[in-house]
Amino acid sequence: MTHLTVPAMVTALLLSHNALAEEFGTFEEARELLNRATAAVKADKQQAFEKFNGNDPRYRDRDLFVFCFDAMQGRFVAHEAMVSHNVRDLRDYRGKPYGESMLAVADETRVTEVTYLAPFPGTTSHVPKRAFLKRIDDYVCGVSAYLYNGPGSPSEYVIGPSPH
Secondary structure (H helix, E strand, O other), X not given: OHHHHHHHHHHHHHHHHHHHHOOOOOHHHXXXXXXXXXXXXXXXXXXXXXXXXXXXXXXEEOOEEEEXXXXXXXXXXXXXXXXXXXXXXXXXXXOOOHXXXXXXXXXXXXXXXXXXXXXXXXXXXXXXXXXXXXXXXXXXXXXXXXXXXXXXXXXXXXXXXXXO
């Protein structure tokens, strides 16, 4: 019976390590999600925004989600928590206006990127996060992913504690 327990424990440890490593989406997965979202917005903007805001599983993957804002006014039309907020107001804890950067670099011909510091889930630490952005007519859509997505420890990427 003891021989069965040790292999079972090793298997459980390996599975839990892989589960942790897969808790967060990768940069590649963020880009793929943005490509799907771009196609949806081009097909029917309003329906796409409703799907994004409704956490449709085709546009939500673990911590990855689609956000979109009006390229002229800067107001979010799709976001898990910030619909009607202005992207220009987004700043990281060091004061970097990364929302302004997102608005400035968005392009219709290619995916652009903005890196900023964001709170790491379940901690008071801030770590690098990268937004992948695409302008689609009068809107900018994006998907952000943490630099850290396992394995290892997010503390390897910690920039600093929350100022609050």
